[in-house]
Amino acid sequence: MLETFGFSHYESRVYEALAAGDTPMDATMVVKHSGVPKAKIYEVLQRLVEKGLVLDSLSEKKKWYTALPPSSLIDKLTTQFEQDIDALKTSLTKKTLRDDRIWNLKAASSIRAESRHLIQNATKSIRFSAWSDDFAAYAALLEEREREGIDVEVLVVGRNQWKLSRVHELVPTEEHEGLERYQLVVVDQEEILLAGEENGAWQAIQTRAQPFVKFFADFFYHDVALASITQKHYDLFMGDEEVRKMLIRLRY
Known part of the structure; x- marks a missing residue:
């Protein structure tokens, strides 16, 4: 009967013989009642002892064996079966693999929709950078996510007029006339979307590849x-032509 549960034929016969007996048995008695060869009996008994199906005891220089009560065996097998089922469920659960590919996305409306989707689904943090007029399309959503407890930090190119806790402002000067529009979204330090405008058309890349995520974060x-730094020491830096040119080159 125990063979159904993965035990060997000999193990099943030895357990059944011990369970049917009214008193403990020594190895010789187990051989007689189970029909298991004498050459195998100690090996089989030891396996059953290690599996917890048989109890052993040394008395008067002889080893005696008795079976775990059938009710206890049923409970043991039931518990083990349930644990095995749980382990199987875990092993069969679909593993989430990181998609390290870099995806290209075009059209301003699609980029805006995907950016909003990323912001909406962030669970821990959002880092967002954009020009002020483009930022207006996301401001209300970012304020809502901050109220929900998400760590939001923003850099706005242009004048800031929104009610976020951490907004950094960069106001371009005349020397920034060649500056092209861009937008950067970093969510949960796990995924980025970087968009830029070139010749009047928007295009973006989106990826979860960690080297890129870390770089753009x-x-x-x-x-x-x-x-x-520039804002705090504006007069000092902008008054020095060499430093001013260096700062412009660093950023743009």
Whole structure:
């Protein structure tokens, strides 16, 4: 009967013989009642002891064996079966593999929709950078996500007029006339969308590849630091032509 549960033929016969007996047995008695060859009996008994189906005891220099009560065996097998089922469910659960590909996305409306989708589905943090007029399309959603407890930090190119806790402002000067529009979204330090405008058309890349995510997350903080330092020491930096040109080149 135990063969149904993965035990060997000999193990099944030995357990059944012990369970049917009224008293403990020694190895010789087990051989007689189970029909298992004497050459195999100690090996089989030891396996059943290790599996917890048979109890052993040493008395008067002789080893005695008795079976785990059938009710306890049923409980043991039931518990083991349920654990095996749980383990199977876990092993069969679909594994989420990171998509490290870089996806290209075109059309301003599609880029805007996907950016909003990323912002809406962020679970921990959002880093967002855009020009002020483009930023207006996302401001209300970002404010809502911040109220929901998401860590939101923003860099706006142009004048800021929104009610976010951490908004950094970069106001371009005349020397920035060659600056092209861009937009960067970094969510949960797991995914980025970088969009830019070229010849009047928008295009973007989107990826979860970690080298790119880390690079553009660092790029965001590079911009934040540069904007903050420039704003704080504007007269000092802008009054020095060499430093001014260096700062313009660093950012743009």
